[in-house]
Amino acid sequence: MLPSINLPFIKLAASLGASVDELKLIASFLFSYPLAAVLKRLPDNKPWQKNAFSIAVSLFYLVGLFDLWAGLRTVLISSAGAYLIASKVAGPWMPWLGFVFLMGHMSVSHIYRQFVNDPSLVDITGLLDFAGYVLFFPSLFAGPAFDYVDYRQWIEATMFDVPPGTDPAHYPKTRKKRKIPRSGTPAAIKAVIGLFWILAFLQFSSWYNASLVLGDSYMQHGFLRRVWLLEALGLTTRMKYYGVWALTEGACILSGMGYKGINPKTGKIDWNRLQNVNPWGIETAQNSRAYLENWNMNTNNWLRYYMYLRVTPKGKKPGFRASLATFVTSAFWHGFYPGYYLSFVLAAFLQTIAKNFRRHVRPFFLTTDGQQPTKYKVYYDLMSYIATQTAFCFTTAPFVLLTLPDSILVWARVYFYTVIGVILSTAFFASPGKLWLIKRLKARNQSAVPKAQKEKIHQQQLLGLPEDPGADIGEVVAEIKSEVEARQRRGSKIEMPTAEEMRKIIGEKTGKKLD
Structure with a gap:
């Protein structure tokens, strides 16, 4: 010094x-x-x-x-x-x-x-x-x-x-020859x-x-x-x-x-x-994904590309195990205070539960095509905001307190409300209740589909095509895009597949042969 x-x-x-x-x-x-x-x-x-x-x-x-x-x-x-x-x-x-x-x-x-x-x-x-x-x-x-x-x-x-083709009027302003x-x-x-x-x-x-x-x-x-x-x-x-x-x-x-x-x-x-x-994104987050994506964003990108996606088997979608491995790695990076592990492991459960709510509950508050909110969507958004913010203030408390006795003491003083919510939600989505939600949503959507559209869907199924080929192909494109972005971040040379290779990839992913 x-x-x-x-x-x-x-x-x-x-x-x-x-x-x-x-x-x-x-x-x-x-x-x-x-x-x-x-x-x-x-x-x-x-x-x-x-x-x-x-x-x-x-x-x-x-x-x-x-x-x-x-x-x-x-x-x-x-x-x-x-x-x-x-x-x-x-x-x-x-x-x-x-x-x-x-x-x-x-x-x-x-x-x-x-x-x-x-x-x-x-x-x-x-x-x-x-x-x-x-x-x-x-x-x-x-x-x-x-x-x-x-x-x-x-x-x-x-x-x-x-980049080539940029309007010269939009060229960045520099000083001298820099x-x-x-x-x-x-x-x-x-x-x-x-x-x-x-x-x-x-x-x-x-x-x-x-x-x-x-x-x-x-x-x-x-x-x-x-x-x-x-x-x-x-x-x-x-x-x-x-x-x-x-x-x-x-x-x-x-x-x-x-x-x-x-x-x-x-x-x-x-x-x-x-x-x-992004402070605004965090303080107004209505779900765990929005909350976490706006926090320590560059480290999150590293964890996503080098842990979350890497531990996911090829051809599979990341699930709870990938989330848990990622959060544990983040806790391990911070150190060995028990508070880190309490926070990150509980956050992994919150992320999985939030996915289930978004997938199986949120659609009830949207129109049948899933594109527009219903008049009740504002109530869902309000409850999601309250649930997200209160769950994460509970979850992150051990991150601040660090030690196990202090963390458990503070959690006990608010009756472990997030832990209880996690247990109840996990149990529900692992029970027949999840299937009940799926059936109710399917019945709701089918009752709103016009007869002509039903006949069209039936004809597509008879032809052996998926109900939503656009969604299937969209998933494939998203997966390819994610891989390209990951390789670009690592500095790899990217070679785009030919049309024949692209048809083969999409066929393998969707299970349908494209001619």
């Missing part, structure tokens, strides 16, 4: 009531803005300068600002191991070997912290490039996460190539948003914190009031993440890494490549 660097933070911490390390972390996010502006202005044709600058800043953060020599050692071991595995090991076992090594090494770090301190197809060619990727300072401490192929496209400036477009305004907006959430967290955390729900005064309130306070604790905790991720995303935007391309509808640049959280 640099001499006397702690003095201003100690004085500021005493006046604000925050910890020195928290203020240092926020300061590092703010320092990253002018430094990212410098990084963007380094020559595009000299990527080694950008790598060296990024590495130097990250080293200053780790050992000059925080004195994290042990942290630097941890980063070096993980990155060196990952580099050697990716560059030297070939074949389908490479990604699994990398996964086991990184998770194993991280587990050692988590155990030390907890009990002592209480196949990639990317061409890994340059050690300096890989080191620059690992030590990319705008996202060093808190993300957002992104793939190595994204970093290569940024460092080589190919990310900013304008290819990286101007990004000061969107970065500044993210900085303001991030500071707003940080200030809100500092204020709200003095009202709603772990000691509130663990204290005796919590039980002086009625049940609904206790649930509300649990929701307030969850919102306050999320504010911290909203602020941190907005600040780091802004620094990435200023460096140019947040560039996503030109929006074909507006003709303007989208800077949301590394958007990591």
